[in-house]
Amino acid sequence: MVPRILIVGELVWAQEDCQKLLGDIAEVITYESSDRDTFVKELEPGGKYEGIVGIYRDNTSAQNIGIFDKELVNVLPSSLKWIAHNGAGYDQIDVLACKARGIFVSNTPGAVDDASATTALYLLISTMRNYSIAERSLREGKWKPAVAPISHDLEGRTLAILGLGGIGMRLAQLAHAFPMRIIYHSRHKNLNAPEWCEYFEDVEEMLAQADVLSVHVPLREETVGLVGEEWIRKLPKGAIIINTARGKIIDEEAMIRALEDGHLASIGLDVYPNEPEVNPRLLEFPYITLLPHMGTENQDSQRKMEVRALTNLRDFLTTGRGWDIVTEMKDL
The missing domain is CATH 3.40.50.720 (NAD(P)-binding Rossmann-like Domain)
Known part of the structure; x- marks a missing residue:
């Protein structure tokens, strides 16, 4: 069965890169949930996100479904093994809750x-x-x-x-x-x-x-x-x-x-x-x-960040482990 990867947020600059990195090894689906309750329901067995093994996430998704706090992490499907966060800072993800469930989290150091x-x-x-x-x-x-x-x-x-x-x-x-x-x-x-x-x-x-x-x-x-x-x-x-x-x-x-x-x-x-x-x-x-949080607001850095997050998912699918595991996950 082809592994399923869920894009939670937006891929603005790296859509072609996504196809090159994941198109031949995964089924890539994009979240369409308008709110948190809908997203949670669609994660359930029989829902449209059933069986996902990896998530690409960026902060824009918080506008619809909120942050990946403990409450949300605890209802993620048991099939999920990797969250590739787009960003160097990852305070919008409860990484300890992820760690408790055996879900790796990666970020995008260097790209920013x-x-x-x-x-x-x-x-x-x-x-x-x-x-x-x-x-x-x-x-x-x-x-x-x-x-x-x-x-x-x-x-x-x-x-x-x-x-x-x-x-x-x-x-x-x-x-x-x-x-x-x-x-x-x-x-x-x-x-x-x-x-x-x-x-x-x-x-x-x-x-x-x-x-x-x-x-x-x-x-x-x-x-x-x-x-x-x-x-x-x-x-x-x-x-x-x-x-x-x-x-x-x-x-x-x-x-x-x-x-x-x-x-x-x-x-x-x-x-x-x-x-x-x-x-x-x-x-x-x-x-x-x-400034209004403009640190990485340019298309060159945004593309590098998107590609790096997608690359972590590619490496996870092909080798079992991405490169950019966050500090709290090093001993998993």
Whole structure:
């Protein structure tokens, strides 16, 4: 019997790739469920998704059926063995619930590195040079705002990277070209990092030397609010925070307080705790730069992500195991 693969979400750029990767080895079907209850019913024995062994999933599906929380994971058919998530972050999937049922989860590391890092670089440049308020001033017919006294060149400044994985490393390479001093903290020293990346085992010691802190850690239970009041206040007065990871990693209230009292000069955000909602208090600060989660919003990266997720399904079907198993699954 030909294995069945269910596409949950949208394949926008890699439809031909899907046929090349899976067309000869699987029956590929696309979910058409308009809501969560319908989706659950169609997963049942005798339903249109009966017998699926793999799922391709992207975050657009949450608009119709919600996230893959424990409730949904527990009603997935027993035939399902692999969920190939399209995205580096996978906080919309309860991976521990999947692990308990023997369902592997993969993500798409590497495919997002360039796009996410260049987004962080844009936020870094914009906040240091106050380009966001300058553009808005021009569009309002006011020419230049008075930003020169509080703007800075990047050359010679210190960029602290929290989490030197693929995205953090790519940002380090880009920022080093200015040149900036690059320092970082991760759970473990990155053995592949160049010598100009200075590792700090003590995160607070690193923060004390940072002009800019850029956040690149995954969202897990232990990283919610990781960058809180204490760490923010360890940064020198006038520092900047950049976040392209996940909004809940930073204590938003503590960050806003630091903006209000001037401890932080600016912030550059692409992510927020309750997307798509944005805290209206953030809009009161004219010098900060805000983006609507645009990190991977370009067709080149989107296609790479789709292809990588599909490739994980292909490898699972042909070898029994994909390459990009998420950290929590390594011992399955």
